[in-house]
Amino acid sequence: MTTTAAPTASIESLVADLLTQPWLIDLFTELSERQAGSTAATSRLREVDASNHVFWPFHAPQFPMVVTEAHGSRITDVDGNTYVDCHLGFGAQALHGHSPEKVVAFVRDQLGSTSGNGYCHPIEAQLVDLLKQFVPHCEKFAFLNSGTDATAAAIRLARAHTGRRMVAKFEGSLHGVHDLGMHNTAFWYHGHPATPFPSSAADGGVERTPALTGVPVADPRDLLVLPNDPARALELIERHKDELACVLGEAVSSSFPYVEHTVPLIRAASESCKRLRIPFILDEVLTGFRYGPGGAAEHFGIHADLYCFGKVISGLGLPLSAVGGRAALLDHAQTSGLPLTDIGRKTCVQTTHAGNHLALSASYASLSLLHEQRDTYYTETRAKVATIQRRLAGFRDSTGIPLRLVGFGDFIGSFGFLEKESYGDYREFAGSVNPIAFFLLTLMLRKRGFYTLSLPMLFTGGAHSTEDLDALYTAVTESALELQRHDFPFILPGAAAQ
Known part of the structure; x- marks a missing residue:
């Protein structure tokens, strides 16, 4: 049973270097300005409430939002920004979207x-x-x-x-x-x-x-x-x-x-x-x-x-x-x-x-609504996800960027950068995941109008239209290309040795 891992020092060094780069500082600044009202409101809440999901250790989003409206696949924050919601309450509302x-x-x-x-x-x-x-x-x-x-x-x-x-x-x-x-x-x-x-x-x-x-x-x-x-x-x-x-x-x-x-x-x-x-x-x-x-x-x-x-x-x-x-x-x-x-x-x-x-x-x-739709719901959802997977395969072939949508069911998963299509060992998979990429993709998708909490997750089903997922594909591939332009290492140092 292997216990090797990407060296901590390499990860910390990469993070320290990223935090000094102008493009990332610009991204932080843009999101801060866009969500000024949410930032003020969550700062006040932090003083009196420890249990809200935006303060959850290990899953807390950067630049947390205060959501005022949610309908279908869309959420709107206190600043008036509207996003396609890929989080959907940890997937709990992915069947039909918000407030069916x-x-x-x-x-x-x-x-x-x-x-x-x-x-x-x-x-x-x-x-x-x-x-x-x-x-x-x-x-x-x-x-x-x-x-x-x-x-x-x-x-x-x-x-x-x-x-x-x-x-x-x-x-x-x-x-x-x-x-x-x-x-x-x-x-x-x-x-x-x-x-x-x-x-x-x-x-x-x-x-x-x-x-x-x-x-x-x-x-x-x-x-x-x-x-x-x-x-x-x-x-x-x-x-x-x-x-x-x-x-x-x-x-x-x-x-x-x-x-x-x-x-x-x-x-x-x-x-x-x-x-x-x-x-x-x-x-x-x-x-x-x-x-x-x-x-x-x-x-x-x-x-x-x-x-x-x-x-x-x-x-x-x-x-x-x-x-x-x-x-x-x-x-x-x-x-x-x-x-x-x-x-x-x-x-x-x-x-x-x-x-x-x-x-x-x-x-x-x-x-009951799912029961009424059961003949078409699963077929339609699988077809939507299969389209994203097919387009991502073409993107990998044309760019060499190892961007994948990894998940299961209809549909629970996240976007990330992985060398292999599949991993036979749990520890090898864990050692190959790039948590810095998760963090950056989440923010870059937010900039492009998609909310994914603290990971670039996708919980989908009947909530998202084909047009929603087409736009998501464009946003995530544009983000990957932007990372490539900034020489971001998609595969963590040491991950290949897992």
Whole structure:
């Protein structure tokens, strides 16, 4: 298992040199002047509010904006600038764009009449019936607030079901910001490739490494970190079969977006767990409804005991997530009907606002709209992305600039500069990513009227028109050519040695 990385000194030297270059100073100046109102407003907010996404460590955008309007694929900031939004609420609103009329109208009808939260409401059964048309492999559901909630709840349900405590996850997988999820997560949280990867642990897995301050190193009885190596991973699952409460996996990850390598590994882990009677949890927070109506589970034929949904299960940005799957596991959080007999025999994943009725209504309306469009939605989205990919291939051939759109599903990805079309090793891929290019492309796209948060990401679906994506292609290729004129090193020093 390689631990080499692009030298930190080389990266720091490149950054220091860039910050003195007139063209970059001009870019900073232009964006500062364009967003003067946003800069003033976010500066005031910073003094009193630490949790807004524009202050999020590892994902905070440079020159954060205050958004005042959002419709379809467009957002407008407090300064009056309008952008094509490639971020779309971390992709949660990529199905139909911001404020789709039918969804807004449905939720508006609930306002002033629903109890809001804490009671039974007819919309919950309606949403479950609709979800069963998308994911018939789920017998039961639990509605929560976020993808982090969903994976944490699934782990708790698996522990309650098995009576065991150890959780296995794969290196690089991003399962939310709870303590176990923040161990050995997506490489950018750890500073890879500048920071060396951890070595092997005494248990044969990867050394348990939290990405965040305030997260203690997990007890080996609680966490086993699996390498992205099929033979080693399956051997570890077999070895720890009597200790494992569950194995948690993503069919494809934003930190390693190559299905030709991830899907066989996850499918093999799932089959091994089924044979060993270890609960397998498939994290579909990113892939759910993005690989077709049945998500990655149906598209790739991956069996799981529990499935975690987030992102596009929600509507209008109202927080919602879900855990679906085998009733035998979900029933551990459901009363027997005699509360006194539940004591010491049941667990709990419910919170005060989990699955509130307005969020359920927004989800029902949004997914109903997807259900109506399902014959054309996925075909049209794939065709739009395929056009970008085809044009980028021509751009690489004609210019020699290794600009690629890397991602999965319909569609979750980002633009970047990579030598290879595909990488077979997670660590090799992480070591080949140029984080400085991410930073610069983000700002250069902003200058050209495209908002991408802190990475040059593209979350798309029905939100963007063909014309939107044509303009995006022009903007990103113009940005790449501008970088070339300034002799920007597209491939990091040392990356080729990974």
